[in-house]
Amino acid sequence: MAATIEIKRPPKSEARRTSIRLGLMSAVALVVFTSSAIAFAQEPEAEQAMAAGRAEQAIAAWSNVLARDPDNVNALVGRATAYGWQKDWALAEADINRALGRAPDDLAVLNAAGYIAAWSGKHGLAERYFERMLAIAPDNEGAKKGIAYNAYWAGENERAANAFQQIAYEFPDRAEPWIGAGNARIAASQARRSAAAFREAKAIDPSNAEARSGLRRAYDYPAVAELSVWAGDTSGGGDAGLRLVELASWITPRTRVHARYDDGLSLDNPVLARAGQNATTYFVGGQHQFSDSFIGSVEFGYRDLPLGEDQQVYKVEGVYLSGLGATKLGGQISPHSEGFTDRLVYAGHNFRLGQHLSFEPSVYLARSGASRDDEWRAVGYGEYNSGDFAIGVGVGGGNVSSVNPAADGGVFTIFGNASARIGGWHRVHLNVAREETPLVDFTRILVGVTLRLPRN
Secondary structure (H helix, E strand, C coil), X not given: CCCCCCCCCCCCCHHHHHHHHHHHHHHHHHHHHHCCHHHHCCCHHHHHHHHCCCHHHHHHHHHHHHHXXXXXXXXXXXXXXXXXXXXXHHHXXXXXXXXXXXXXXXXXXXXXXXXXXXXXXXXXXXXXXXXXXXXXXCCCXXXXXXXXXXXXXXXXXXHHHHHHHHHHHHCCCCCHHHXXXXXXXXXXXXXXXXXXXXXXXXXXCCCCHHHHHHHHHHHHCCCCEEEEEEEEEECCCCCEEEEEEEEEEEEECCEEEEEEEECHHHHHCHHHHHHCCCCEEEEEEEEEECCCCEEEEEEEXXXXXXXXXXXXXXXXXXXXXXXXXXXXXXXXXXXXXXXXXXXXXXXXXXEECCCCEEEEEEEEEEEECCCCEEEEEEEEEEEEECCCXXXXXXXXXXXXXXXXXXXXXXXXXXXXXXXXXXXXXXXXXXXXXXXXXXXXXXXXXXXXXXXXXXXX
């Protein structure tokens, strides 16, 4: 029952990182332009295109202005910025250099020049433009923000966070610098300090969506340590008791290791439950994200069975991430001390149906027991996950083919999961499942809690 924690935003390739930078910078640049009445007062069509983020329309509108007035500085700045949105660096730099030639000490020109340099990865040049702004106007908020954003996009996360926090202290009614500090802290794996910054932003602007989503990202960031404990009751001949205890650690944001105690088989199996016998399994395993697109995991288990018997468990799973969702493929072999080996293979795909909805169909094929019972099962699972709470329902069925007539027949399962955030970092869980097989029917109700120790 241990939940797999997914890293929601894995480290990006350089190309995707550039794209993210541009998206963030677009929002910053819009603030610059929409707050500058002088730049747009005479050009409403260009103003509207810039405010809406429509680069091609903005370029066309500014080009019309420049056709009539080739030395119009506002038009040069506007078109340069729009070219920057399209990552057309040569044309962006040509326009901004013309503007600098005509107005070398104009703050709006220097500001745009700094952002265009930062967008194109010329962080040293961007720094010089923003420093030049401060030399002209030492208290200029835009220049200070430019330095902070440029440091963040250059990967200087600690410097960026400190710069954003200094702006926040100087302008205490602004949520934006706290959001910038939160983003820089999370980029530096400082989840606790990131959450504190996002909480400051949310206190200033409770409706700010970026502050709320940033706070959830900080809370869900891979933890230094996680402890999960599950307990519950199985009807239909089963028993109540401690089901599972797992201790895990994200030794890096991409690598998780765990050890788990699992007594579920003892409590689900009516024969073992009535006799008070244990069939406890001990697991160790790990998960690693090898690239933006692939997550792999392995697990080894030892099952201590009654009558001096035992069983090994070897499991491997791979997950491929793409724009279509997550494709999962896994297998498990379990050699038994009596000489037979249980086998399981499974595959599924998680379809994203929207920001919060997903649906995952899966197929399981298993061969188990000395009598070689063969089972196939198909399961569909739908979930709504807001980040702060999740609820899902799964339904499935299949068939068991066995030489034992009592074990031969159809199988049916239906289950529900619910999870909610508590105290920011931690979660509580509920699982209810109904299982019907040729040999046994049971209903299981489990409750669990996951406690997490965040990174500073």
